[in-house]
Amino acid sequence: MTSPAAAALLGLLALAPQDPSAPDEARFLSEVRQLSFEGKRAGESYFHRDGQLLVFQSEREPGNPWYQIYLLELESGETERISPGVGKTTCAWVHPDGRHVLYASTHADPRSKTLQDEENAFRASGQQRRYAWDYDEHFELYAYDREKKETRRLTEARGYDAEGSYSPDGQWIAWSSNRAAYEKALPPAEQERLAKDPAYFLDLYLMRADGTELRRLTDVPGYDGGPFFSPDGKLLCFRRFAPDGATAEIYTLEIESGRERKLTALNAMSWAPYFHPSQEYLIFTTNRHGFANFELYLVDAQGRGEPVRVSSTPGFDGLPCFTPDGTGLAWTSNRTADQSSQIFVARWNHAAAQEALRATFASARADDRRLVEESERLRFLELAPLDEARGLLLRATEGTPALAAVGRLTAGAPQRSHPVWIGARLAKDAAQSSLSHDLLLRAVELLRAQRASAKLALDFDVVFALWSAETEKVDPRALIGADGIAAYIDLSGLEGWSGSELALLGLGTSPGWKSAVEKANSPVGLALRAQDAPPTSGFAAPFAAAEIPTLALGAIGAANAIAASPDDAARARLARFAALLARAAARGAQPLKFTRYERPPAPAGGGRPWLGTIPDYAPAGIPGLKLSGVAPGGPAAKAGLQAGDIVVAMGGREVKGIDDFAACLDALKIGEPVAITVVRGGAKLDLTATPTKREG
Incomplete structure (x- = not known):
């Protein structure tokens, strides 16, 4: 039976059209509408x-x-x-x-x-x-x-x-x-x-x-x-x-x-x-x-x-309170037409909230067991524990970057500072695989085997890390300590790699990367598409921002689709490349030197058209090309494009992935407006950008 509290609120809900909510919100909130309008x-x-x-x-x-x-x-x-x-x-x-x-x-x-x-x-x-x-x-x-x-x-x-x-x-x-x-x-x-x-x-x-x-x-x-x-x-x-x-x-x-x-x-x-x-x-x-x-x-x-996340509308959603009978919710939001903060109300799904929370209880217990298993596997591989991280760190809450499992392959006595870090994304649960997770452990095994046969000579330690996170907020400053970090190699962007061409982002963050890549790939022979620009999203981005030589490996072609998993031979080749890359970065009298990336100047009298979009090479699992960001003040930013937008069409051409997106960029002309369709928050937006000449 509906209580007086629910009747009063639900009566109000029926007075006005519903405000559209993002799909994820509908699980908990229904009949969302603005209650207050007056005032600033x-x-x-x-x-x-x-x-x-x-x-x-x-x-x-x-x-x-x-x-x-x-x-x-x-x-x-x-x-x-x-x-x-x-x-x-x-x-x-x-x-x-x-x-x-x-x-x-x-x-x-x-x-x-x-x-x-x-x-x-x-x-x-x-x-x-x-x-x-x-x-x-x-x-x-x-x-x-x-x-x-x-x-x-x-x-x-x-x-x-x-x-x-x-x-x-x-x-x-x-x-x-x-x-x-x-x-x-x-x-x-x-x-x-x-x-x-x-x-x-x-x-x-x-x-x-x-x-x-x-x-x-x-x-x-x-x-x-x-x-x-x-x-x-x-x-x-x-x-x-x-x-x-x-x-x-x-x-x-x-x-x-x-x-x-x-x-x-x-x-x-x-x-x-x-x-x-x-x-x-x-x-x-x-x-x-x-x-x-x-x-x-x-x-x-x-x-x-x-x-458990409830709302998913960009902007401010806060200061929530339940109705006394628990069937409704009021909160403050700026999802208004003029983006001013006002009071919103909605029906609340208590049963869905209970179910969602209970699901995390079982997941947390499974994660605990899985992280212990990963720690044991690293120990079996005879890796020294990382002193600063105390070997296995407690898992973080969902979305909070933390080390799930870490080990250190020592260069020998005396132990030197500035280890090379190589990181991957931990699989969400035991039932799901993570390509980067698998590749990291394969790389560990390869290096360990080389050391056992006296074929591995390192000048710097190599630290292997599995990140137990959904978002990319790793703080390298919290990891550096007294040791410092010589370089960071990131594998987390490889989810969706089908075994074909491989992206390398961040070649320009150190003059030593080109030599390291050459040494690592000569015996492996992967098709590489290298970029000097540093990674701007994913776990690698904070390391580059902290002025650490950073190289991120990413998928190309299948980055925005659910790609077929590479076969064992392809995985073995990529794991070997990652292991050899880490070995090359850990060799030398001095650690890799960081250099700040500077965009090259445009050719005199020419220049390519420029939008200022920054693709996200991590897989999104949906058609289109996701943007990890846009250059401040660039044509894309001026047109209203934002980080997180998924480009699905440009210049009348459908965009299904990175290859389509690259083809659209090639067709741009300086000064000629181009129509761009993006998906943001589940809704399609039609925008218009005018490419400019790429300057320095």
Whole structure:
């Protein structure tokens, strides 16, 4: 039977056409639609426990450029302003009694109106500030009585007091504050930090709903914020930023014992967690897919398995909250026509969420067993463990680059610094094969056999690594340590290779690569298509960006189709080439020297047409040519092409793969517009680019 909460939300959903969602979202979200429209932006909405009220913040008050707090009655559509209309506000919550509303505001600051007028004048001049949150030290917590139309101040201390919520029984308030930093004398370095980064000092606090019995819950460097109670009132979920503010992870805290549990380890900005009413899992926001691309994810409340992606629309999707009965979701998104942030609502598929999370439990257990097996295999091959990586590293959560298994083939005593690294992608599970994974282990066996027969002379160690990741965010700086890295050879782009021509990317990152390739391929005889330009996507890209000589092996021809797997003879040839390439790179009195790639100048009086597209040689498994990027300011970028776009047609010609794409490029003419069709987010887009003359 549909509850009043669900009826109110679902009634609203029926009032307007559905907003199209990406295919992946349809598994969890249906009848997606925009709820708020008024004002410059709106968001951070939370339901009252009966599901009939939704409190939110919005920039819509005339004369005030900042957020104010509003309460929406879902059945009637009437909106009531809760905050006084002056100053800044944030983070509201409705008391279980429906009468009182908690929020944070700076309206008591004597300079509020002056600051407001100054901001209005600044915007009226045509200038625009980059949007960023302000940890104003005048933020205090207030409770508004809807019946008496009165506001009561609950906190009164210098510092940021905000991000509050009531407990399910209405007796307690949890919130975030940096008041402790203002209450004591800080060393000069911390005083400077407080002036520049007040969020660093934010911790969680708890007090009675009337503002009494205040106590501090956390005391950790870095920003603890956004606390919400679990449905049973025993836990808090919150986000904790690293001390440098670059990343954040999701935690829960047991209020009575103070025991914490870390639920995510995505090495990204993960925040805004919220419990499902079942208390089985939480939904949260993360930018693991790109700095400015925030998506919704689920995580098990016990930290089991892996996080599960919910949304897949480019841009911002965040600050989610469930309806009290768990059948609906509200969140903030800029999937609007003008890309402003507004509130969206949708039906929620709880059964699909349970199923998706349970699937990761079994996968995680299988991955654990498989990684142990890989470690044993590397040990059997008599590889010395990599000291810095401690041999076998714990697997990372899905999408988080980490070493699954690693071994080191030593050059002999004394051990020298600057090893050569050769990496491949770990197969997703035991039932799936990974060509690069297989090739890496074959290369290990070849080099080990050469060493056993005294035919292998190395001047530098060779490190073999299997990456347990879905995305390419490997940080070479975390691996280098005191040893440094002489060179990196990447095999992960070989998935989809059919046994024919092979791409080599990054030849220009070191003058030593051409000699190494010549030595390695002379006895093997592979058909190679070499490019001086460094790889711009995949696991190899961060190594090249870190100024490490980098050579990436990639598939050609079958890169964007499901190619027939190469036979054993072809695999053996490619593994031999990889092994000989690593051996050549690990020989010499000095490690390979890095050189920065410079695009060659165009011939005088001539020049080829240039679009500025950067193909992705990793297989996509679908027709078309995927772009790993576009040159900033180039014709493709100006036409609106983006990284991740899949080119399916150009100049009236169908593009099925890299060969078709190359033929289309050959047909381009400088200054003549060309029609390009791409697939982005499941939808086709028709764009027009005008090739220019390739300059230096």
